Amino acid sequence: MRIEGLRVAGETELLHGVSLAVGAGEAVGLVGESGSGKSLTLRAVMGLLPRGLRVTGGTVEVDGRAAMIFQDPLTFLDPLVRVGDQVAEVCRVVAGLSRRASRVRALELFADVRLDDRAVLARRYPHQLSGGQRQRVLLALALAQEPDLLLCDEPTTALDVTVQREVLDLLASLRAERGLSLVFVSHDLAVVAQLCDRVVVLRDGEVVEAGATRDVVARPHHPYTRRLLDAVLPLPALAGGRDG
Amino acid sequence: MADGLELTGVSVAYAGRRVVDDVSLQVRPGTIVGLVGESGSGKTTLARAVVGTVGLAGGTVHLDGTPLARRRSRTERRAVQLVQQDPYASLNPLLTVGRVLDELLRVHRLAERRIASDTAGAPDAGAWRRARCAELMGLVGLEADTLGRYPRQLSGGQRQRVAIARALAVEPRILVADEPTSALDVTVQRTVLDVLVGLSARVGLGVLLISHDLSVIHAACDDVAVLREGRIVEHAPAARFFTHPSDPYSRRLLQAVPRLPERAP
């Protein structure tokens, strides 16, 4: 995916020429505080801008298919349809499968996203699932579209820290297994650092810094980046290591 | 009898289930105790039980040695104050910050109580209140002109600090902060936490800081208690907890926190 000079405006301009590129199999993090325009950028790529906003300049090129997952799965899942059926419907539309074949495929996808008790869960409604389970269902929905690029809009922000870890691990392994490209939006630099090779820092609708994650974290150039890094509350190292 | 807030065997039931189960902990004046819990752990219910919004199914809550009943008197309500998570719903949209604080000072007749013990100068309740409002703003690091603003003119971080000032206005002994920074931007979180830490030291306030975010707890708290499914599974001084947690659940929580790679000094 490549974005060049993207501008989005409603009554006022909200994105002032954002440029960003993601190569095949790459994971790029988009970091910023509220109002920075990070979610808006993803939505512009998917053509999902809220009412009243439109792209007023720049170009967006996506090579292949793009799917998106969101922060609040509840608002993106149909509350009246069982989750298994929702995923199956996407499979039917995308791959032209028969009803039975799409149900099978949906269960396979549930396995891919590491949902336990797949058969039981597939018959549940969204409000009967936990936050982590719903996010996995949303991920299954996205994967059902057989995307080359996955756009993630703060998918773990509302999750417990242990569940967040699992979802991030899941995204990392899916990326490795399928060669997916990722664009991961978050306000949390530490989360982005864990998952992404490169990071782009957004502020008030503009890119202020971009580069390899390790470089940006170790030697930030822009004062805003430095402020963001300083604001991250540190935790002392855990004795016995992180995986003990 | 101990100083400050003391919970002994506190339980809260909801629809037949124990949402808070046999919780005991203590918050001494001048200290900040952190309560870590994931969603569903019962932390918000515990906060409500401490503040008296919800009744206990068992156990007691003591403040400076005296038990606090479910139906609290005005004085008892003043003593334990709550700061909530959502800064955007915590202030009456029709009132300026100054009016909110002034009303609290008037209702509790704080000017009259304080001036009576102050011999210098002619007593003027209005002037005392104005000065006190400005002082409260100072305590939370806000400019005095914030008093004239409406909530919609304030940012999330400013609103949270106003909520803290409002809690302070009634001169509480204990402050319960339920996820006070969760809805705030990262650069603002530290400001609010610094306010809480500073208040604890300067005013001798005891603070119960509830959060799911371990780095927030680490930044502000002296002691850490971990709540899981309504029970306390670990309670340790912060210094030890973050490097040598004893409970496997605590360890899992700490391992799950994403951390930044090393920065240049």
Place this chain on the structure above:
Amino acid sequence: MSTTTAAVRPSVRWLRRARRTPALVAGTAILVVVGVVAVLAPVIAPYDPASQDLGNGLAPPSAAHWFGTDQLGRDILSRVMAAGAGERGIYLAYALVGWITYARVIRARTRTLCREGWVQAARGGGLSHGRVLFGHLLPNVAPLAVVLLMTEILLIMVAVVTLGYLGLGVQPPTPDWGTMISDGQLFLTTRWWVPTLPGLAVVLTGVGLSLTGDGLADVWRLR
């Protein structure tokens, strides 16, 4: 009482915003005109609404009779003005019955507000039930209550007019828009002014109420 000095008093700011809201200005203007005419009808009506002139029935609008005359030669303009005041008894009856639905909506809104953080904080800060209810909740619910009131009045007006149309409301010879429409509907294609002008009076009042309600909702940012 306030420890602060706002640059401009809130009520002045509100008036400024109100003046700039087209719906509110138009709606209020209409209601004021309708109200004044209805109240002053006995004084300013050109003719006695009940006086008949059988030789001059169904006369079209002219300099002498701006709205023309009905089948009994009565001046329609005077009757429309007189009917504007309405039969107080019927409106009162409706209000006594209809307030329940209205109250339910207001109550629901108040209960929702109760769950907001600032209400709980007010109680937690030691403010009494009374103070929270009247000093805090009421001012926050009042805008909704007033806007809904406009709709309520409009609905009552339509109901009364409908009753009159069906012959179930105000009895002759008291003039009533509903009865005037019903009596005149035979002449809709031949002597259009007889049913249409009273009908327009109904529409105008309804539009006035509606615009005022919308305008207030805009000013109070309820939409």
